[in-house]
Amino acid sequence: MERNYDLEKRKYVIGGAVIVIVLIFLIRLLSLQIMSEDYKKNADSNAFLKKIQYPSRGVIYDRNDKLLVYNQAAYDITVIMKEITELDTMDLCQTLKISPEFLRKKFRDMKDRRLNPGYSPYTNQVFLTQLSAEDCGVFQEKLFKFPGFYIQRRTIRQYTYNAGAHILGDIAEVSKSDMEKDEYYIPGDFIGKLGVERSYEKQLRGEKGIEILLRDARGRIQGNYMDGKFDKAPVAGKNLRLSLDIELQELGERLLEGKIGSIVAIEPSTGEVLCLVSSPTYDPRKMVERNRGKNHLILARDPWKPLLNRAIMGTYPPGSTFKTSQALTFLQEGIITTQTSYPCFGGFNFRGLHVGCHGHPSPLSLIPALATSCNGYFCWGLYYMIGARKKYGTVQKAMNTWRDYMVSMGFGYPLGIDLPGEKRGFIPNASVYDKAYRGSWNGLTIISISIGQGEVTLTPLQIANLGATIANRGYFITPHVVKEIEGEQLDTLYTQKRYTMVDRSHYEEVVQGMRSAVLGGTCRGANLPDIEVCGKTGTAQNRGKDHSAFMGFAPMKDPKIAIAVYVENGGFGAVYGVPIGRLMIEKYLKGKLSPEDEVMATEIQNRRIDYGIHER
Amino acid sequence: MGYMRGSVWKNVDWWTIGLYLILVICGWFSVCGASYNYGEPNFFDITTRAGKQLMWIGCSLGLGFVILMLEDRVYDTYAYLLYSIMILLLFGTIFNPHEIKGSRSWIVLGPVSLQPAEFAKFATALALGKYINEYTFQMQRTRNLITVLGIILLPMALIILQKETGSALVYLSFFLMLYREGMTGTVLFSGICAVVFFIVGLKFSAEIMPDEMTSWGEFSVLTLVILLSAFLAGRYCQRQSPKLAAYIFGIGGGGTLLGALFSNYVIPLNVCHLQLALCGGIVLTLAFFYLRERLRAYFYVILFVIGSGIFFFSTDYVFNQVLEPHQKIRIEVLLGMKDDPAGAGYNVNQSKIAIGSGGLFGKGFLNGTQTKLKYVPEQDTDFIFCTIGEEQGFVGSALVISLFMGLILRLIALSERQESRFGRVYGYCVLSIFFFHLFINIGMVLGLTPVIGIPLPFFSYGGSSLWGFTILLFVFLRIDAAREK
Incomplete structure (x- = not known):
């Protein structure tokens, strides 16, 4: 067969094209897999449903073992925006005793990434906090009507005595700056704001537990991630005994x-x-x-x-x-x-x-x-x-x-x-x-x-x-x-x-x-x-x-x-x-x-x- | 044709067989990963996809063995016969009553369903080889060219009628072979220009330059046309002293630049109008030289400039009037004009997430969450590369791509050493098909090319595609093994 050397050179053009395309793919792979962490986070938030288990906060006694501060059950309502299908806002407002304006503002604030940096429509977002057992009971009955909404049990602080407010202090929802200072906190968490609640925050708060569930593309739970290898049980907060004599404090x-x-x-x-x-x-x-x-x-x-x-x-x-x-x-x-x-x-x-x-x-x-x-x-x-x-x-x-x-x-x-x-x-x-x-x-x-x-x-x-x-x-x-x-x-x-x-x-x-x-x-x-x-x-x-x-x-x-x-x-x-x-x-x-x-x-x-x- | 019985095993290219085996084994593990559900792994169970794929692989190896044992002249001899049978089969499939996912391309024979389109590539490649190998064949002869195009376009049309556009587009890869066999580069050049103009023009058509008059898309395409015309004029018209090219480059490029600056800083105007005027000037100048020197090259450059303009300004019409809505959305999402992760962009977005989350070394075999939890659709067929990206990371993905590159480059080398034109044409057909599949499939998974449903050779789940690729490859190996030396 006669050879046409001019045409034979075209093999280099074709081979070159293959190499160029492969290089483009490798660069693309590099940018997807190595240069960016976003995809990893995306995959995690797709697949992992992290259920946080809140520890009970440490209780506080006076020097004579009188109980000063203890925990009482309260309920948070959380929401996964992606799971909301049809929302009867009027019914929701009536059940929760909130105004439609409040509801709209709440949703708006939740989605505002400046106020809520961790927002994702796929994860649980705090909607309302600290509902009493009665209010929550009403909502619980109607929960089936509001897909996407969840109830999370939390505790709130209660005080036995009307005394020592300055020393005992109080807790409140974390602010944005709290979250920036300590990555432990996520929106909806509570943190000590004054008194020993603040100065002994680390001891009192305990450690949050976490259960990592796997969720498939249709939102069905497929069990625990790695059979619960990375799950963590919550560690209860440590109790404090104050040197305070609450009766002396009351008299003062x-x-x-x-x-x-x-x-x-x-x-x-x-x-x-x-x-x-x-x-x-x-x-x-x-x-x-x-x-x-x-x-x-x-x-x-x-x-x-x-x-x-x-x-x-x-x-x-x-x-x-x-x-x-x-x-x-x-x-x-x-x-x-x-x-x-x-x-x-x-x-x-x-x-x-x-x-x-x-x-x-x-x-x-x-x-x-x-x-x-x-x-x-x-x-x-x-x-x-x-x-x-x-x-x-x-x-x-x-x-x-x-x-x-x-x-x-x-x-x-x-x-x-x-x-x-x-x-x-x-x-x-x-x-x-x-x-x-x-x-x-x-x-x-x-x-x-x-x-x-x-x-x-x-x-x-x-x-x-x-x-x-x-x-x-x-x-x-x-x-x-x-x-x-x-x-x-x-x-x-x-x-x-x-x-x-x-x-x-x-x-x-x-x-x-x-x-x-x-x-x-x-x-x-x-x-x-x-x-x-x-x-x-x-x-x-x-x-x-x-x-x-x-x-x-x-x-x-x-x-x-x-x-x-x-x-x-x-x-x-x-x-x-x-x-x-x-x-x-x-x-x-x-x-x-x-x-x-x-x-x-x-x-x-x-x-x-x-x-x-x-x-x- | 020299051919010595018994020397097949000595002559066969073991490099290619080695690459083939590695790819097929990697492919099987990927199918295991992609089809795995939580629970006990049972990859050898024939009812699972992994088990079935293992069976297909076994059959393929048998098939490969048989092909190597057959005489190499068989393919040359029966090329037209095979091609005719396949055309008939494809024709028959159009009226196939069984629809699978809106496609009629499957023929169900008891427990086995086959996709004739996968085997038609092989038959077409053989027919092309045989036809081009004819002593009287000349690429430049119109009659020959039309016949070649007919051989390619007939199965393509039949497959389109089966609603398998993706598989049909694979036949375009034969143009790469035609290029090697002497088809003028103009065809490829025009094709690539058309695609680039189309993509750039569309993607940036809505983006406006700071002068608020000029569209980036139009501006970029016209700039490309001017610069390319200068290049072509220099390359083909006045090889000895490319003065004309320098003038076109200087006046056209400089004029564009000045016009853009003037429009942005002094008086806003639509720079594209200026560019069109410049194009007109180029055409007139070239026409003058054409008439004076009677050199055909001038005519072709003129044709390029005018053709580009017409093509570009008609894309808008094509895009809005000719394409179907779902194709339009696919293109828009691909070009990044629409960001809709929940809708049309879902597949690509999830596949990018899957690959991106793999990192350098991946999450480990069977540990991928994106693929395990079915976030990526079609993950064991068209999107199987996601599983590799997620579970084996950059290292694994790069290795797989490199293996494919190795295979294709090896096939180029093998094709070039063929003594018969038949062998070379067939070899180029095979490697072009692999290249096209690799380019479109991985490009799609990486979000670079449109979502066209074609499998990744040796990896995607499915007997038909695996057999099809095995036959393609091993027939070539058999032909190659028969060479003298």
Whole structure:
């Protein structure tokens, strides 16, 4: 056969075409299989019907094993859009008691990928949450009429007591930002928003279980994926036992009715918070079910700011309660001894500066100065400390030494309580004053900080912690509200002692001063017949009426409770602070109030302070 | 013709047989994967599809053996007879009362149903080989060409009448063989141009350029026409000094570019009108040269420009008036003009999901979810490549495609070494058929070509197609084994 070489070359054209087509296919395969993850996700959402099994959230007890927070059955309604065939919207709205507008908005929001990034018409989407058993029952009967809709059993939180709302906190549906922070959450999940519900969210929530079912092209379930190899049973959340004494908390909230303020009680030996009252407060039971959003809004708009946990978020001038910390600092630094006396004739008068004081004998040594809450004594002390050039060289160094003492006592920074949102208060250092006075300042310029005024601010928790530190004679354990987590150790932060810079012996002297304040000084009202109470009043000046404060602990020898009471605009420390402190100590140590004190408690409960709400 | 009895086993191309066996075995495993339902695998049970396919494979191997044992001259001798029988069979099938999925192409003989269309390819290839092998045959002779076209178009028409458009289109692959045998490249070139113009023109017809006057589709096609005319003028008209081509390229391309810029930044106008004017200019210039130099090439380029224009502007009419609605939707979905995953695009979308979810190494044999849960329709026949893509991943899919490529390239080599024109023509027919099936079937599964229902050779479930391909291949091997040397 003759050969035509011109035509024979065409085999290369044909072979080339084959190779080009195969290359195009390979590139296409590469882009489908390797470059894009979308197809994998698509296949999974086609084939896998993931049924989430929700664990029960951990319940919460108080220190005496009283049940505070528990779970109650509620029902969510979910929907798979692709499975909806014919929807009788009127019937659906009537059954669920919702308006057609609400229904439309719900569907629109569900499909909005900005609000609901995980939307897919093939998977379960949350439609309504937290229906009560009765509402759900009505819907269940008609469920067959609404293909595509499903009922999912969930639990909601319930509260035994109308108390401790700030500590217990609440849970709510996760927001978009919650979901972005933690991939564990999907739309419709609940997350702790406030209090221990938030700070112990990981322990309380447990772990969601998952059942992976295979669904074929017609939507029929073909059994478990890999015979359930990847299924996961839900792990129940861990129960919490709080250090809180719910009865003490209730009494505290009762006593602060109609007043703005807080009461913090701590067990000194452990740092456990016994009560953490912030007034005004609210009923935690309002923050469950579908009304949460509405009620939360009402509370958020309330000018009294009931959502604010003043015990850890309110920063106040500590007033005279702060003098104890000054005494300790001066003793340790050798500025004073127990024998040192300072004159005070109606106050501190020096180089034209006057800090007023009330009538008492003069001159005074430390213990009577603490008992009578002498302003002059502590002004002199600070004046000499800041002015001790031989010892410190400059006022700046003296000031920063002072600051270090304060920080060692837990001031100026958040203590680290296991609740969200704790404030740090304020302890000035040298550079603050250098800036404010352009470097030209001395002990006299800043004298008011020695009596807990001026720049110094503390949270009620820090004041209570000061009480605990004195009760412990020199150390404290970071205050915390959770005593035990089921099957888990507490963070070591809550078991380690934190020592201050002051020796134990100096604490004994301050304890003596606080004891004599109760026996014959400003705190006489806190004197309980068979308990050795130690205390210190505080009357903090501010723009309006003085704040009434009390800090104390009892019993003196073996302290079981340290307490701080702070009532905004309550006047002298002895007016609100002391009697409230007394009642709280009595209640905790004796278990109940004596009949006379019960009368007093009711009397305080009914007293109101006029705050002129328009100013807030 | 040299042929030595007993040397078949020595002369037969074992490479091809090896590739064939690997493909058939891979194919069987794919059918197992695609037809597997949850539960105990029972692939050897004759009632399951996997079991049946195993039986077909056994028969095919027997068939291959028999073919190799027969004398090679049989095919040459009986080519026309076979072709006539097949035509009669195809003709008879049109009046077949049994319809399977709207198709009359199946002949039911007791428990076995056969699709004559699968065997008609073989007969047609033989007839073409025999006819072209005739001493007097010349591709350029009109009478010969018409006869060749008749041999191809007759079975095609009969198959279309059986409503098996996909199988009928396979016969177009014979043009590849005709090209090798001397058919002018113009035919292939025009065919490819027509397809490209059609696809590009349609796909982008609705997309408008920033000047809000010009359609991207029209603009792209006209630009292609101008550039191709420059190329053709340079290649065929003035080989020594392609000045004219340079002018066409410069003025036509530059004019288009300037026009587009002017329209987008200065005064919006329909650039296509300018391009049409440029085309007119090209035609006039070429006509002038044609009249002066009397060179036929000019005439052909003119024909190309005018023909392209007419073709392109008539596609709109064809698309809207000639095509049936379901074909229109298929094309629209394929071109990405319509995104309708629940409707017409469902098959392709699900098959892309199946393949895409395979990743690099796949989900493992029998672990594919897309295919197991029947998301992909026709997954053990036309869409069987999905199973490979999902369960064996990129590695497996690339391997299968490469095996096919190896087979086709090997067949080209074998065809080229044939001593008889009959053998070469037949070989090219076989490889063209494989190539067409590979191109359309895998292209369809990957969402690149239209959804045309033709099987993937050796993989798709079904006895007829497997036997058909086996006969095609082994007859060629038998012819090849008979060569001298």
